[in-house]
Amino acid sequence: MTTAAAEVTARSIRRIALSHRLSRWDVRFSPYLYISPFFLLFGLVGLFPLLYTAWVSVHDWNLIGGQGDFVGLENFATVLGQPYFWTSLRNTFSIFLLSSIPQVIAAIAIAAVLDFNLRGKTFWRMGVLLPYVVAPVAVALIFNDLFGDRYGLINSGIMSLGLEPIRWHVDVLPSHIAIATMVNFRWTGYNALIFLAAMQAVPRDYYEAAIIDGANRLRTFWSITVPLLRPIIIFVILTSTIGGLQIFDEARMFDNVGQGGANRQWQTLTLYIYELGWGQRNFGRASAVAWLLFLIIIVIAIINFMITRRIAGSADRKLRTRAKGIS
Amino acid sequence: MSKTIIGGHDRRPGIWVYGILIAVLLGSAFPIWWSFLIGSQDASALNKNGMMWIPGGNFIANAATVIDSIPFWNALGNSIIVSSAVSLSVVVFSTLAGYAFAKLKFRGREGLLIFVIATMAVPTQLGIVPLFIIMARLGWTGSLWAVIAPAMVTAFGVFWMTQYLRDALPDELIEAVRMDGASMIRSFWHIGLPAARPAAAMLALFTFIGTWTNFFWPFIVLGPGNPTLPVALQQLQAAFYVDYSLVLAGVVLSIIPLILVFVVLGKQLVAGIMQGAVKG
Numbered sequence: 001m002t003t004a005a006a007e008v009t010a011r012s013i014r015r016i017a018l019s020h021r022l023s024r025w026d027v028r029f030s031p032y033l034y035i036s037p038f039f040l041l042f043g044l045v046g047l048f049p050l051l052y053t054a055w056v057s058v059h060d061w062n063l064i065g066g067q068g069d070f071v072g073l074e075n076f077a078t079v080l081g082q083p084y085f086w087t088s089l090r091n092t093f094s095i096f097l098l099s100s101i102p103q104v105i106a107a108i109a110i111a112a113v114l115d116f117n118l119r120g121k122t123f124w125r126m127g128v129l130l131p132y133v134v135a136p137v138a139v140a141l142i143f144n145d146l147f148g149d150r151y152g153l154i155n156s157g158i159m160s161l162g163l164e165p166i167r168w169h170v171d172v173l174p175s176h177i178a179i180a181t182m183v184n185f186r187w188t189g190y191n192a193l194i195f196l197a198a199m200q201a202v203p204r205d206y207y208e209a210a211i212i213d214g215a216n217r218l219r220t221f222w223s224i225t226v227p228l229l230r231p232i233i234i235f236v237i238l239t240s241t242i243g244g245l246q247i248f249d250e251a252r253m254f255d256n257v258g259q260g261g262a263n264r265q266w267q268t269l270t271l272y273i274y275e276l277g278w279g280q281r282n283f284g285r286a287s288a289v290a291w292l293l294f295l296i297i298i299v300i301a302i303i304n305f306m307i308t309r310r311i312a313g314s315a316d317r318k319l320r321t322r323a324k325g326i327s
Numbered sequence: 328m329s330k331t332i333i334g335g336h337d338r339r340p341g342i343w344v345y346g347i348l349i350a351v352l353l354g355s356a357f358p359i360w361w362s363f364l365i366g367s368q369d370a371s372a373l374n375k376n377g378m379m380w381i382p383g384g385n386f387i388a389n390a391a392t393v394i395d396s397i398p399f400w401n402a403l404g405n406s407i408i409v410s411s412a413v414s415l416s417v418v419v420f421s422t423l424a425g426y427a428f429a430k431l432k433f434r435g436r437e438g439l440l441i442f443v444i445a446t447m448a449v450p451t452q453l454g455i456v457p458l459f460i461i462m463a464r465l466g467w468t469g470s471l472w473a474v475i476a477p478a479m480v481t482a483f484g485v486f487w488m489t490q491y492l493r494d495a496l497p498d499e500l501i502e503a504v505r506m507d508g509a510s511m512i513r514s515f516w517h518i519g520l521p522a523a524r525p526a527a528a529m530l531a532l533f534t535f536i537g538t539w540t541n542f543f544w545p546f547i548v549l550g551p552g553n554p555t556l557p558v559a560l561q562q563l564q565a566a567f568y569v570d571y572s573l574v575l576a577g578v579v580l581s582i583i584p585l586i587l588v589f590v591v592l593g594k595q596l597v598a599g600i601m602q603g604a605v606k607g
Binding site for chain 2: 023026027028030031032034035037038039041042045046047048049050052053055056110113114116117118119122124125126127128129130131132133134135136137138139141142143145146148153185189190193194196197200238242245246248249252253255256258270273274277278283286287290291293294297301
């Protein structure tokens with residue numbers, strides 16, 4: 001009896017010890033297990049392809065034939081010697097500036113209007129967000145028609161004023177404006193809601209104090225709302241830089257050929273990458289351009305970050321000293 | 328919440344404010360209206376009479392032509408499959424990771440979270456050439472897997488769920504379940520997942536819209552044989568460039584699903600964007 005009982009206890013002790021150890025492992029390794037899918041996937045389809053692009057870019061590499069000889073920097077030299085690369089670079093920046101700057105300004109203005117104590121808040125907010133659910137490809141097709149060179153609504157309007165119609169699909173700047181309009185149409189309302197949220201987080205006392213000091217509404221907007229919005233503005237500008245420099249959909253859809261116009265008037269760098277890689281089947285050169293664009297984006301992001309942080313820093317300090325003065 | 332809602336302007340605004348808002352609203356609704364206006368016309372009538380300001384009676388006929396000339400049903404089905412699969416997977420993996428980052432203690436937690444956030448700034452789209460090579464090796468080009476697999480979990484999703492669970496889920500609750508002897512995965516299942524539900528629904532919604540409207544990668548890897556809706560729209564444009572009533576009828580067909588989603592869930596979308604802005 002006693003030996004049997006002792007055996008049972010020994011066994012259960014062993015079992016408890018085992019489950020104890022298992023549960024320690026559980027506590028220790030589960031967190032890593034839970035976060036691992038992201039890191040695995042990012043490594044496989046994010047980081048690795050990005051780095052491997054550098055490897056492809058120093059080889060002859062055909063879409064069908066695959067890897068060829070090592071050619072050093074030849075692909076880069078060829079690409080940098082081609083006028084289309086420089087046109088694409090110019091177009092990318094032009095379209096990016098035409099979309100990001102007006103967009104941020106318009107979004108802040110719309111947010112300021114939405115920040116009033118409105119009747120039917122939700123209705124207006126939903127209204128500005130509506131374009132967000134329309135795919136860029138669909139947006140592009142709609143605006144293509146509106147910006148039609150001959151029968152488009154916009155040119156009809158211009159002609160009814162007795163002016164010359166604009167050749168949206170021929171001239172450089174007009175085509176950029178049309179494409180930027182598509183981008184702005186889709187994202188302005190979305191960004192306005194982000195700014196609105198930030199505006200509503202501004203403590204009310206700031207405004208009250210300023211109004212007691214005799215500031216009018218415009219003044220309070222400029223010296224309280226805008227400085228406090230700076231971190232959010234930085235965020236929006238950074239994300240729109242990374243996205244804006246990779247613009248593809250709208251430019252691809254601006255005509256039915258998809259090469260960015262007869263003289264590449266609106267060809268962007270991603271469109272150029274596509275033409276090299278899948279049009280000419282030259283993966284080596286496509287990778288060279290991708291890698292160059294990657295470097296450009298990094299440099300711009302860093303410059304962007306430094307400038308905005310400096311501005312934000314000084315504005316923040318100013319505001320803080322002012323707030324101290326108030327209290 | 329009640330405190331932050333008041334904002335800077337207490338008084339009811341004047342009529343001009345509503346004037347501006349109506350103008351903005353027209354700007355966002357007009358192009359969509361326009362697509363229906365043109366998409367419902369008869370092409371020859373459009374050429375003869377010029378501009379028309381009321382919808383014509385030809386939408387059904389145009390839509391039928393569109394459905395016949397591009398693989399519309401296939402594309403619609405593909406878009407539904409891809410968007411649903413990606414949303415489900417993003418939600419599951421992001422919630423798991425967000426739960427770990429927000430509520431579990433492990434070495435390197437802070438550093439790894441910062442790494443996740445930093446990856447949001449990496450333009451991974453520029454890795455398309457090798458990504459295409461990988462997909463070709465796997466034999467996945469033209470298959471929906473090529474679109475689903477790379478999107479199965481996102482840095483934004485992980486960050487979003489981490490932010491939410493940090494505030495929404497009290498540590499004591501997890502400790503209590505753990506004291507009762509629940510394993511890690513059981514405590515996630517019974518405590519973490521239910522608490523995460525509101526943010527998970529929001530994440531699913533945004534992921535669905537993002538995937539549905541995505542063009543670049545599906546266009547490259549799927550090709551015309553097995554398209555999603557945006558890719559099919561590109562085919563439609565190539566086929567009927569001159570006949571805009573057909574192209575825009577196709578546009579209307581393709582945007583109806585998300586417009587319906589917007590009508591039902593638009594309020595939640597607005598709330599989601601505004602929450603994300605304040606927390607992020």
